[in-house]
Amino acid sequence: MGQCDVLVIGGGPAGSTVSSLLSEKGWKVVLLEKDNHPRFHIGESLLPMSLPILDRLGVRGKVEKIGMIKRGAEFVSQYHNGSSATYYFKGARDKNHPYAFQVRRAEFDHILLNNSKDKGTNVLEGVCVTSVDLDSNGMCLITAENGDGKPIEWKARYVVDATGRDSFLAKKLGTRRSNRSHNTSAIYSHFKDVKRRQGDDEGNISIYWFEEGWFWMIPLSDGTMSVGAVCLPEYLQNCKKDLDQFLLDTISRSPDVSRRMQNARMTITTKATGNYSYYSDLLVGKNHILIGDAFAFIDPVFSSGVHLALTSATHAIDVIEATLNGIPKLPSIQREYERKSKHGLKTLSWFIYRITQPAMQNLFMAPRRNTFGIEEAVLSMLAGDLYGKNTVDFQLLLFKILYYINFCAQWKKNWTAYKHRRPKAKDNFSSSMSLPRFNLRLW
Ligand SMILES: Cc1cc2nc3c(=O)[nH]c(=O)nc-3n(C[C@H](O)[C@H](O)[C@H](O)COP(=O)(O)OP(=O)(O)OC[C@H]3O[C@@H](n4cnc5c(N)ncnc54)[C@H](O)[C@@H]3O)c2cc1C
Numbered sequence: 001m002g003q004c005d006v007l008v009i010g011g012g013p014a015g016s017t018v019s020s021l022l023s024e025k026g027w028k029v030v031l032l033e034k035d036n037h038p039r040f041h042i043g044e045s046l047l048p049m050s051l052p053i054l055d056r057l058g059v060r061g062k063v064e065k066i067g068m069i070k071r072g073a074e075f076v077s078q079y080h081n082g083s084s085a086t087y088y089f090k091g092a093r094d095k096n097h098p099y100a101f102q103v104r105r106a107e108f109d110h111i112l113l114n115n116s117k118d119k120g121t122n123v124l125e126g127v128c129v130t131s132v133d134l135d136s137n138g139m140c141l142i143t144a145e146n147g148d149g150k151p152i153e154w155k156a157r158y159v160v161d162a163t164g165r166d167s168f169l170a171k172k173l174g175t176r177r178s179n180r181s182h183n184t185s186a187i188y189s190h191f192k193d194v195k196r197r198q199g200d201d202e203g204n205i206s207i208y209w210f211e212e213g214w215f216w217m218i219p220l221s222d223g224t225m226s227v228g229a230v231c232l233p234e235y236l237q238n239c240k241k242d243l244d245q246f247l248l249d250t251i252s253r254s255p256d257v258s259r260r261m262q263n264a265r266m267t268i269t270t271k272a273t274g275n276y277s278y279y280s281d282l283l284v285g286k287n288h289i290l291i292g293d294a295f296a297f298i299d300p301v302f303s304s305g306v307h308l309a310l311t312s313a314t315h316a317i318d319v320i321e322a323t324l325n326g327i328p329k330l331p332s333i334q335r336e337y338e339r340k341s342k343h344g345l346k347t348l349s350w351f352i353y354r355i356t357q358p359a360m361q362n363l364f365m366a367p368r369r370n371t372f373g374i375e376e377a378v379l380s381m382l383a384g385d386l387y388g389k390n391t392v393d394f395q396l397l398l399f400k401i402l403y404y405i406n407f408c409a410q411w412k413k414n415w416t417a418y419k420h421r422r423p424k425a426k427d428n429f430s431s432s433m434s435l436p437r438f439n440l441r442l443w
Helices: 013-024 048-057 060-066 105-118 168-173 243-251 255-260 305-324 330-353 358-365 371-382 393-409 411-421
Strands: 002-009 029-033 068-070 072-077 083-088 100-102 122-125 128-136 139-145 151-161 176-178 185-192 205-210 213-219 225-231 271-273 278-280 288-290
Touching: 002 013, 002 139, 002 305, 013 029, 013 048, 013 105, 013 305, 029 105, 029 151, 048 060, 048 100, 048 305, 060 105, 072 358, 083 358, 083 371, 105 122, 128 151, 128 168, 151 168, 151 305, 168 288, 185 243, 205 255, 213 255, 225 243, 288 305, 305 330, 330 371, 358 393, 358 411, 371 393, 393 411
Parallel strands: 002 029, 002 151, 029 122, 072 205, 151 288
Antiparallel strands: 068 100, 072 083, 128 139, 139 151, 176 278, 185 225, 185 271, 205 213, 213 225
């Protein structure tokens, strides 16, 4: 049986980041990853405020080599005659990070995982964790299976759950809740020969609204375009034929997306992810912590998932070290971790829950030319500036007031859209009837 200070389950962006930073500080870290990298993963669009973290990890140069520069996000609305509005990150309050990258996740995640190996983490790939006992004579006992189905055991002082949407610990502890405020599904693939934007705009993400939700188009550096649709789960349940054809049919529902995809060829088989917004009541315990998607997942319309995973990993370091060092003010450090994690999610959630409302579409399609700093605030949020010194809470409040004015001005249209998107899905994950301690719902 192996022994270590910290055992990290999952080698995505969150797990690799926390491992690198802890190994750098001299802790004995083991990371168990069920797949063998490089492996496919969806989520190719990064945010500018992740770049300081890539610098801290020392991998920015490598990511730059595989990435496509993304200077902004374009929103296209068929409800506004197919017109578009592009939000450039250079207009955000923090002028130090005017761009981000679009990356193939297989390559990006591989860079981060190799970096944690270089920093001294003992990384074992093709090893799937099957059980965790959080109270085995004062230690955590982790059981895993390697590719041959052989069991392996580890004893660790601390366990980090970075298992992404598998949310291993939250499921085991019964704390994972389906997010009733916003539940959507996604269908996606990769294509060649999709028309790209020109010049400096080539790497921008495009978001298209359509009747059933919204599409993304993410240009990758080798000419591939990642294309996906996020829809209500009821829409995906209509899929009676093969997924490839269903995606093509869905694309044909948007004249603007179809125009760019007239000559497109699908290069990988289509994938779908159902019922996918959730959170865990539990974020941190006496010898364990949840980071990245293992804690919560919200709709990816603002490409925030990897950024939230990277930031939660950096924030978790303080809690893990305070626990290992037996620091008396640990409870306040844990509370601070919870506060930060929830603050980022809540800021984004308010916008995400309303993204398909006509009132929100009207505001996004008519940027305010920065009246009262509102556009700068929205851009800062889109850039992932959710935790730092550049607080834009007041300006975001003004945006919310504008939203409600817009909502009331066209209340019938907005109310109908709200009723349409209201989740009908049952809570698939919750086994306990207790009230969640933490609800992302804001109204
Ligand atoms: C449709 C869709 C589109 C998205 N688009 C974007 C986007 O454009 N931009 C963006 O930033 N984010 C996007 N995201 C979200 C993004 O993919 C995630 O937020 C991000 O990958 C989270 O990183 P993570 O490290 O927490 O989890 P993951 O990247 O999922 O990594 C978890 C790892 O844990 C491993 N694992 C799981 N269970 C076990 C186990 N029992 N034992 C060992 N290993 C295990 C998995 O194999 C995996 O490698 C999107 C998500 C979806 C569903």
